[in-house]
Amino acid sequence: MQSIHVRSTINGQPAEFLCEPRQSLLEVLRDVLRLTGTKEGCNDGNCGACTVEMDGRIVPACLVLGAEAEGAEILTVEGIAKGSALHDLQSAFLTGAALQCGICTPGFIVASKALLDQNPNPSEDEIRLWLANNLCRCTGYDKIVRSVQATASLCREESST
Amino acid sequence: MTVAATDSETTGQDRKPGPAAANGYEPNMVLANQTFDIVGSRPVRHDGADKVTGRAVYGADVTLPGTLHGAILRSPHAHARILSIDTSRAEQMDGVHAVMTAGDLPDAGDKIVDVGEGDTPLAYVHGNVLAKDKVLYQGHAVAAVAASNAHVALEAASAINIEYDVLPCSLTAPDAMRPEAALLHDDLVTKELGEESNRRSNVAEHFRWTKGDVETGFARADTIVERSFDTATVHQGYIEPHTVTALWNHDGRLLLWCSTQGAFVVRDVVSTILDIPVSTVKVTPTEIGGGFGGKIPVYMEPVAALLSRKTGRPVKIVMSREEVFLGTGPTAGTHTRVKIGASADGKIQAMEAELAYEAGAYPGSFVVPGGMCVFAAYDCENVAVDGYDVVVNKPSCAAYRAPGSPQAAFAAEQVIDEVALRLGLDPVEFRLLNAAREGTRRADGPKFRRIGCVEVLEAVKNHPHYSAPLVGPNQGRGVAIGFWFNAGLESSCTLNVNTNGTVNLVEGSTDIGGTRTSIAMQAAEVLGISAQDILPEVVDTDSVGFTSVTGGSRTTFATGWAAHDAAQKVVDEMKTRAAMLWAVEPEQVEHSKGTYTANGSSATFQELAAQASRTGGPISASATVKPRGVGGSFAANIVDVEVDPETGKVDIVRFTAVQDVGKAVHPSYVEGQMQGGSVQGIGWALNEEYFMGEDGTMRNSTLLDYRMPTTLDLPMIDTCIVEVANPGHPFGVRGVGEANIVPPLPAVANAIHDAVGVRMQRLPMSPPAVWAALAKT
Ligand code: FES
Ligand code: FES
Numbered sequence: 001m002q003s004i005h006v007r008s009t010i011n012g013q014p015a016e017f018l019c020e021p022r023q024s025l026l027e028v029l030r031d032v033l034r035l036t037g038t039k040e041g042c043n044d045g046n047c048g049a050c051t052v053e054m055d056g057r058i059v060p061a062c063l064v065l066g067a068e069a070e071g072a073e074i075l076t077v078e079g080i081a082k083g084s085a086l087h088d089l090q091s092a093f094l095t096g097a098a099l100q101c102g103i104c105t106p107g108f109i110v111a112s113k114a115l116l117d118q119n120p121n122p123s124e125d126e127i128r129l130w131l132a133n134n135l136c137r138c139t140g141y142d143k144i145v146r147s148v149q150a151t152a153s154l155c156r157e158e159s160s161t
Numbered sequence: 162m163t164v165a166a167t168d169s170e171t172t173g174q175d176r177k178p179g180p181a182a183a184n185g186y187e188p189n190m191v192l193a194n195q196t197f198d199i200v201g202s203r204p205v206r207h208d209g210a211d212k213v214t215g216r217a218v219y220g221a222d223v224t225l226p227g228t229l230h231g232a233i234l235r236s237p238h239a240h241a242r243i244l245s246i247d248t249s250r251a252e253q254m255d256g257v258h259a260v261m262t263a264g265d266l267p268d269a270g271d272k273i274v275d276v277g278e279g280d281t282p283l284a285y286v287h288g289n290v291l292a293k294d295k296v297l298y299q300g301h302a303v304a305a306v307a308a309s310n311a312h313v314a315l316e317a318a319s320a321i322n323i324e325y326d327v328l329p330c331s332l333t334a335p336d337a338m339r340p341e342a343a344l345l346h347d348d349l350v351t352k353e354l355g356e357e358s359n360r361r362s363n364v365a366e367h368f369r370w371t372k373g374d375v376e377t378g379f380a381r382a383d384t385i386v387e388r389s390f391d392t393a394t395v396h397q398g399y400i401e402p403h404t405v406t407a408l409w410n411h412d413g414r415l416l417l418w419c420s421t422q423g424a425f426v427v428r429d430v431v432s433t434i435l436d437i438p439v440s441t442v443k444v445t446p447t448e449i450g451g452g453f454g455g456k457i458p459v460y461m462e463p464v465a466a467l468l469s470r471k472t473g474r475p476v477k478i479v480m481s482r483e484e485v486f487l488g489t490g491p492t493a494g495t496h497t498r499v500k501i502g503a504s505a506d507g508k509i510q511a512m513e514a515e516l517a518y519e520a521g522a523y524p525g526s527f528v529v530p531g532g533m534c535v536f537a538a539y540d541c542e543n544v545a546v547d548g549y550d551v552v553v554n555k556p557s558c559a560a561y562r563a564p565g566s567p568q569a570a571f572a573a574e575q576v577i578d579e580v581a582l583r584l585g586l587d588p589v590e591f592r593l594l595n596a597a598r599e600g601t602r603r604a605d606g607p608k609f610r611r612i613g614c615v616e617v618l619e620a621v622k623n624h625p626h627y628s629a630p631l632v633g634p635n636q637g638r639g640v641a642i643g644f645w646f647n648a649g650l651e652s653s654c655t656l657n658v659n660t661n662g663t664v665n666l667v668e669g670s671t672d673i674g675g676t677r678t679s680i681a682m683q684a685a686e687v688l689g690i691s692a693q694d695i696l697p698e699v700v701d702t703d704s705v706g707f708t709s710v711t712g713g714s715r716t717t718f719a720t721g722w723a724a725h726d727a728a729q730k731v732v733d734e735m736k737t738r739a740a741m742l743w744a745v746e747p748e749q750v751e752h753s754k755g756t757y758t759a760n761g762s763s764a765t766f767q768e769l770a771a772q773a774s775r776t777g778g779p780i781s782a783s784a785t786v787k788p789r790g791v792g793g794s795f796a797a798n799i800v801d802v803e804v805d806p807e808t809g810k811v812d813i814v815r816f817t818a819v820q821d822v823g824k825a826v827h828p829s830y831v832e833g834q835m836q837g838g839s840v841q842g843i844g845w846a847l848n849e850e851y852f853m854g855e856d857g858t859m860r861n862s863t864l865l866d867y868r869m870p871t872t873l874d875l876p877m878i879d880t881c882i883v884e885v886a887n888p889g890h891p892f893g894v895r896g897v898g899e900a901n902i903v904p905p906l907p908a909v910a911n912a913i914h915d916a917v918g919v920r921m922q923r924l925p926m927s928p929p930a931v932w933a934a935l936a937k938t
Contacts, residue, residue: 022312036222037215039450041400042482046864049400077215090213094205097829100674100837102212103401103450109213128872135864137398137451138674139833140840141872 008069010035011079019066026050028066029076037077037106041135048134051107052076058114060133077106080113089113089151096147100138107134112148120155122148186625188877189832192616194884195824198754199685200892203829204692206678212448219448220404220420221479228406229258229307231468231478232314233461234321235488236296236303239332239554239857240343241325243294246304251317256309259471260321263291263303266463267436274433285523286434289557290463296325297345297522298556299858300487302460307468307476330554330857333391334496334517337363337553345522345552365524366550370532370604378511378543382502386579390572392906392924393850394494394519397561398841398869401450402480403489407465411473415442415466420449422456422671423710428702430459435466445701446671453841454560455490457710486862490559491851493518493526495568499535499576507586509595511543512536516569518550521557526550530646531565533605534903535573537644538614538795540597544604554857560712562838563645563899567845567906571924574641574907578914588640588911589622610792613821613885613895617795618642620883626799626817635804636814637916642797643903647887647896648713649788653706654723656684656731658780662767664688664731666697669708670720674837674898675830679717680724682826683892687728689755690766706785714896717826718887719788725891726784735769738776742769792887796820796900798839798908804916809932811847811913817879818904823887823895835901836878842905844870850925 003018010033019028026043029035029052041047043062050061053075080087089112092098099105108131115122115130122130127148128141136144193201211217248260269283287293292301304321308314331337331345342363351358352366379385405419415437421427424444432439449456461478468476480488500513514535520526528548536544558564581591596615602608621627621640631638655667666681681695688695708720736750739757742764743750750759755766773780801815818835825831848868852860861867886893910921919934 020312030222031224034224035215036218039219039401040221040479041402041450042864044482044863044865047400047482077213081214086210086213090210093213094209097203097206097675097827097833099209099212100830100833101399101401101449101451102208102217103219103399103448105212106215128875132871132873135400135869135871137400137453137841137869138837140836140838140870140878141875142836142878143829143833145872145877 004067006067006070008071009073011076021067023066024062025064025066025069026061028069029061035076035078039103039106041103048107048111049104051110051134053110053114058111075110077109080109087113088154092147092151096143096150098139098143098147104134104136108136108144116152116155121152124149188879191825191828191882192620192884194886195893197686197892199682199692200824200826201828203827204678204682206675207681207697208672208677217448219401219450220418223406223418223447224477225406225408225475228475228477229309229472230311230314231305231307231465231476232311232318233302233464233478233484234304234318235484236292236299236301238296238325238327239299240328240330241296242328243292243296243303244324244326247322248304250322251306251320254313254317254320256313257306257317258474259307259468261305261464261467261471263293265467266291266434289523290434290460298554300484300556301522302488305464305468307472331363332553332555332853332857333494334519334549334551334553337551338517338549345554349552363552364549365520365552367547369545369547371545372602372604373543375511375513375543375545379502381504381510383505384580384583385500385502386576386583387498387500388576388922389496389498390922392495392568392571394491394555395845395849396486396491396867397453397455399451399453399455402482402485403456403460404479405461405465406475406477407462407469408475409466409470413441417442417444417462417466418447419444419462420447420456422449422452422712424669424671424702425707426457426710427459427462431462431466434463443701443703446699449671449673452673453562454564454712457712458490458559460489482864483862486867487859488556491521491556492561492564493520493558493568495519497569497572499572501576501580503580503584505584507584507591507594509539509541512539512541513545514569514573515547516549518565519553519555519558520550521555522552523557524550524552526558527560527565529565531569533603534566534644535569537603538592538597538642539595540601541595546604562841562902566643566645566903567842570641570643570903571906571910574904575910575920578911589618589627592642593618611885611888612792612795613883614795616883616885617797617819617821620819620881621797621799624799624817624819624881626815626879631801633803635806635916636801637912637914638799638801639908639911639915640797640799641904641908641911642795643900644793644795645714645900645903646793647718647791648715649719649791650709650713650715651785651787652708652720652723653783653785654720654727655705655783656727656781658731658770658773660771660773662690662770663694663696666695666724667700667705668697668720668724669700669705670716671711672699673711674833675827676716676720679826679830680721683721684724684728687725688731688766706783714794714898718890718894718896719786721826721894722788722890723784723786726786727782730782730784731780734780734782735766738769738773739764741776742772788889791889792895794821794895794897794900796904798904800908800912802909802912802916804913804931806917806935809928809930809935811926811931813843813876815876817881818901819881819883820897820901821883821885821895822897823890824884824893825882826892826894828882831882831897832880834897835880838899838901839878839905840870840875842902843875843909846906846909846924846926848925848927
């Protein structure tokens with residue numbers, strides 16, 4: 001099968017790769033680029049473990065073809081922390097015990113960040129609606145929702161000072 | 162009993178500020194009994210940074226240089242004889258390196274083995290790895306391929322040609338128990354009340370436990386309620402599919418990387434299946450994306466191993482989500498009958514249960530623990546429990562969080578509710594009147610040691626939720642209680658003291674939900690240092706003493722106990738070192754909270770660690786434990802539901818989980834266990850089921866159609882931690898992982914009854930089921 005040459009930006013860095021036409025963006029990230037932080041739970045768009053941001057929208061990477069990344073800007077969980085400092089959401093997930101096994105966490109972090117980027121003051125309902133595509137089997141979601149709320153109020157405090 | 166601090170991470174934004182919020186009630190109450198310095202605090206978990214940055218290595222993230230990819234061909238039929246297998250076309254495909262079938266496994270003969278769940282014919286263990294003559298469920302593995310990449314492997318697997326003779330199938334326990342039912346195994350005879358019968362059937366075992374005399378008891382009763390119930394097959398639903406990487410090295414050692422709940426179990430079972438010495442196998446447990454019991458069994462490990470031996474290359478196999486549904490772990494669908502009689506004074510006089518559980522394709526349905534738990538919360542003189550372990554044409558059951566207990570509670574706790582209603586008693590008062598206590602003997606024999614059944618029920622009664630008014634029409638409130646054990650099994654732990662006063666902690670328990678930290682905290686408590694100064698590491702089977710599975714709610718309890726014992730040895734060694742420095746006898750050295758003193762001299766743990774080299778060399782200690790006679794945990798729920806009479810849809814309006822945890826080592830993660838177990842129970846109660854066609858094929862094998870609860874389906878899950886110290890454990894810890902999934906099934910059913918007056922006798926209580934029940938009234 002003829003490979004396709006793709007140029008995109010991943011986590012702020014130019015990324016060039018070859019992929020087969022049938023390879024999903026999830027396979028490219030994990031198997032070609034070895035960015036294994038993005039997880040596979042279902043490979044059909046129904047668990048959210050593979051959530052990445054693509055040109056400002058969150059998408060399940062398993063439902064995007066690698067070739068579709070041409071010219072796109074992609075953000076994965078590996079691009080959330082800035083240097084050696086965790087993002088506030090990542091810290092909030094840790095202090096709020098929002099993960100147990102942690103397999104869903106990369107997807108939740110990427111999705112929650114996208115929510116807070118566009119809505120710094122979400123209600124509980126808005127958080128629950130936004131995160132409904134991300135399954136977590138361990139936590140019952142309580143501490144995840146609270147950690148997103150805690151991050152939002154922290155951001156509000158920071159921006160008001 | 163003191164009321165300790167409540168949860169630290171509160172929010173200020175409630176979706177529907179209920180009446181409790183108006184009273185200033187803070188969620189996540191802790192009823193603490195004993196306080197410590199480290200145990201009971203909430204440090205950040207040691208593996209946390211790796212898990213929020215995507216750096217943690219899970220099973221599918223392992224790729225060795227030169228890795229081949231495997232795929233497994235699975236049966237499309239629920240029950241069929243294999244007439245022929247033709248692998249020639251697959252073998253000739255470009256990129257295919259090896260193909261294998263059951264014929265490549267060593268001969269199982271008629272050996273009986275114990276792979277952790279009692280005596281089992283080895284042929285059954287082999288049979289579930291790769292089917293030999295017959296397939297027993299849709300998704301049963303038949304052949305496997307190793308190829309240059311996963312796509313080629315899948316194509317090659319589908320090029321294997323198998324001829325089947327399709328047989329009639331048996332899909333539920335009542336169906337499979339009929340005399341004319343299709344038999345799964347030609348050699349299966351019923352073990353009838355402990356004796357081998359010569360009756361060939363799908364019933365692997367029928368047991369009966371009795372205590373007192375139920376006939377006499379029912380004769381004394383003023384009210385008797387008897388009902389039967391059914392529950393659907395459901396899946397553990399962990400988000401990470403099973404995965405393995407195998408390398409049969411050229412030095413003869415077999416190296417395995419997998420996400421498993423028990424690396425040593427994988428080592429032992431794989432060596433048994435492959436008939437090689439146990440020391441040949443080294444298993445490295447990766448991070449694990451959930452298990453709930455479903456990642457205890459061995460599925461693909463022996464297959465990947467043999468493919469690696471054939472090819473001389475590492476072989477990696479990752480299941481698809483569909484394979485997870487079809488080929489692994491569901492928990493038993495059940496058919497049960499419960500009869501309870503009580504006298505007008507509210508005393509239960511007799512309890513009787515008949516439990517028939519689907520084992521799936523091979524015996525072992527967890528009906529035994531179901532029988533042990535069904536009436537565990539009650540002190541009743543006259544009890545009889547009958548259990549049937551029934552094979553059916555579904556995947557072989559695996560443990561699922563408190564395996565066997567939720568289905569039994571769904572039946573028993575609804576009948577209890579109904580008896581209380583008929584007697585005009587408050588359902589919590591009725592349970593308290595009859596609650597099991599220390600010394601109560603269960604029908605299966607053992608007497609309870611100190612348990613927290615009464616304390617949990619008292620906490621329910623006193624909880625603000627229990628007295629809060631319901632806030633809308635078609636709402637109802639239900640309560641229920643459930644029980645699960647605390648396995649002891651075996652654990653090991655080693656502590657190596659660094660000269661800067663930190664300690665490397667080496668252990669072998671897969672960390673599914675923060676146990677590195679809860680184990681480290683127990684060592685820190687003994688040593689009098691901070692949790693962060695302990696550096697815990699979960700290592701491979703070559704690098705630590707034997708450690709049983711992360712299961713049975715035992716990891717924080719038992720591996721934590723091993724850490725406690727190892728830390729105690731470090732303290733003793735530190736006393737010896739201090740004595741040497743101060744020229745006193747070790748017995749004269751006192752230790753308190755990390756400071757050692759004798760005759761006016763004093764040194765901290767850190768100071769003594771820094772001098773290790775001068776006082777005899779490195780300081781290190783190991784301990785192993787095998788706790789016995791350990792106590793179990795009771796959990797109860799208060800749940801408010803709202804039923805939509807037009808659609809039958811049930812919404813959870815408010816939910817409170819109460820559990821006796823002995824001592825919460827890390828309360829946030831204990832709450833997390835309670836919340837997670839509760840939500841799995843809610844999913845089991847309301848939504849989840851294997852939709853099976855009459856031909857035994859599953860019609861909903863995706864996460865879209867097998868619908869697990871999402872953020873939108875739930876409110877916050879409130880918790881109430883009750884601490885009744887477990888007398889066996891140094892900190893009073895009880896296992897907390899499982900009991901919490903037991904009460905939601907009946908509690909939700911009781912709430913539906915309270916809301917709309919229908920008694921739901923079948924799970925799931927999905928909108929069509931509730932709507933149909935309403936239509937009949
Ligand atoms: S793996 Fe992409 S949504 Fe599940
Ligand atoms: S923490 Fe395990 S799936 Fe979410």
